[in-house]
Amino acid sequence: xxxxxxxxxxxxxxxxxxxxxxxxxxxxxxxxxxxxxxxxxxxxxxxxxxxxxxxxxxxxxxxxxxxxxxxxxxxxxxxxxxxxxxxxxxxxxxxxxxxxxxxxxxxxxxxxxxxxxxxxxxxxxxxxxxxxxxxxxxxxxxxxxxxxxxxxxxxxxxxxxxxxxxxxxxxxxxxxxxxxxxxxxxxxxxxxxxxxxxxxxxxxxxxxxxxxxxxxxxxxxxxxxxxxxxxxxxxxxxxxxxxxxxxxxxxxxxxxxxxxxxxxxxxxxxxxxxxxxxxxxxxxxxxxxxxxxxxxxxxxxxxxxxxxxxxxxxxxxxxxxxxxxxxxxxxxxxxxxxxxxxxxxxxxxxxxxxxxxxxxx
Ligand code: MG
Numbered sequence: 001x002x003x004x005x006x007x008x009x010x011x012x013x014x015x016x017x018x019x020x021x022x023x024x025x026x027x028x029x030x031x032x033x034x035x036x037x038x039x040x041x042x043x044x045x046x047x048x049x050x051x052x053x054x055x056x057x058x059x060x061x062x063x064x065x066x067x068x069x070x071x072x073x074x075x076x077x078x079x080x081x082x083x084x085x086x087x088x089x090x091x092x093x094x095x096x097x098x099x100x101x102x103x104x105x106x107x108x109x110x111x112x113x114x115x116x117x118x119x120x121x122x123x124x125x126x127x128x129x130x131x132x133x134x135x136x137x138x139x140x141x142x143x144x145x146x147x148x149x150x151x152x153x154x155x156x157x158x159x160x161x162x163x164x165x166x167x168x169x170x171x172x173x174x175x176x177x178x179x180x181x182x183x184x185x186x187x188x189x190x191x192x193x194x195x196x197x198x199x200x201x202x203x204x205x206x207x208x209x210x211x212x213x214x215x216x217x218x219x220x221x222x223x224x225x226x227x228x229x230x231x232x233x234x235x236x237x238x239x240x241x242x243x244x245x246x247x248x249x250x251x252x253x254x255x256x257x258x259x260x261x262x263x264x265x266x267x268x269x270x271x272x273x274x275x276x277x278x279x280x281x282x283x284x285x286x287x288x289x290x291x292x293x294x295x296x297x298x299x300x301x302x303x304x305x306x307x308x309x310x311x312x313x314x315x316x317x318x319x320x321x322x323x324x325x326x327x328x329x330x331x332x333x334x335x336x337x338x339x340x341x342x343x344x345x346x347x348x349x350x351x352x353x354x355x356x357x358x359x360x361x
Contacts, residue, residue, distance in 0.1 A: 001075045001116060005037040006067035008104065010059045010361040016322055020143040022169025022200035029322055030055025033355070034062060034104040038075055042115050045350060046108030048100045048273040049300070059361055061101045065089060070105065076116070078109045082279050094252040099276040106277025107303070107346060114345045121347055122340035125282060126310035131337040134301075135163030135192065136319045142167040146179050153183045153191075156319075160336035163192030163219060163316060169200040173209050177216075184216050192219035199223045199249060203232035210240035220245040220267050220296075233264035245269055247284075248298035251276070256284050260291040267315065271298040272307060285311040301338065302331055302348050309340035326354050 139152020247269030308314035341347025
């Protein structure tokens with residue numbers, strides 16, 4: 001199955017709702033697509049994303065440095081092609097731009113692999129279970145007033161969703177506590193309540209806030225510290241009863257290995273775009289399994305539903321819908337579970353007309 005054409009393009013998507021956390025706003029989703037065509041007439045469509053910056057750099061890297069290396073290659077040799085592209089950009093790896101570019105290619109290769117086999121991604125990548133619990137982030141953004149996060153939490157519970165995530169990192173720690181207490185009172189003890197500081201705290205402040213948060217029985221404390229601060233995570237994980245979740249800002253499998261080997265996290269949130277595609281995503285999930293650690297991938301629910309259903313140690317998929325303007329069909333949600341699509345390929349029903357109309361580069 002030889003690759004005869006490799007193309008990349010970019011679509012800018014406005015956020016479906018305003019999203020602010022402790023360090024940033026979700027400005028726009030730069031969605032970088034890679035389309036691969038083969039001599040057998042199959043096409044694979046993969047994608048990657050940013051939350052507002054760097055998308056054009058990813059696109060340029062694909063067009064200038066990567067895509068021409070794929071033409072003439074056997075699309076079935078996904079590992080070989082991933083390695084070839086990785087080493088071709090050796091001067092700029094490990095890095096976000098390269099990882100995001102590799103992800104757009106790798107997901108296109110997996111789309112082809114699944115289509116050629118006539119199998120959905122969740123089965124071909126492992127087939128652990130057909131559905132996975134969903135938790136909601138969309139009602140818990142930092143800019144929302146306390147009444148709105150409480151109303152959002154109640155609405156999510158009414159839909160049958162198992163968990164709710166609230167952003168933290170207000171300048172006043174007690175404002176965080178007040179918001180979390182109001183949500184906990186509204187949802188009761190049986191719904192998982194997660195928090196996310198988006199790397200905004202120091203070790204000293206995270207340790208202090210963890211102590212204030214502990215009585216609220218939180219399911220996890222996500223990105224308390226900058227991802228570079230491995231030793232801070234090790235100290236924090238051993239000083240609090242709150243499980244520490246990390247991964248959306250980690251760009252290589254080996255970096256996850258360091259976190260896991262050091263006991264620096266209790267939950268892994270590997271992001272298929274930022275890790276460089278499905279190939280390294282699966283390696284990371286299996287690595288976590290070997291450490292008896294669960295996986296709850298970051299964002300991209302439309303793709304992560306199939307990956308979470310592929311592996312035995314997935315915990316949750318995160319509800320942040322963002323592709324509705326580009327797809328014909330929404331993620332299927334039944335009784336609080338996201339259902340893995342059964343169509344051969346990645347299982348995302350792209351609307352090619354909408355993509356063409358919104359194409360920005
Ligand atoms: Mg997060």
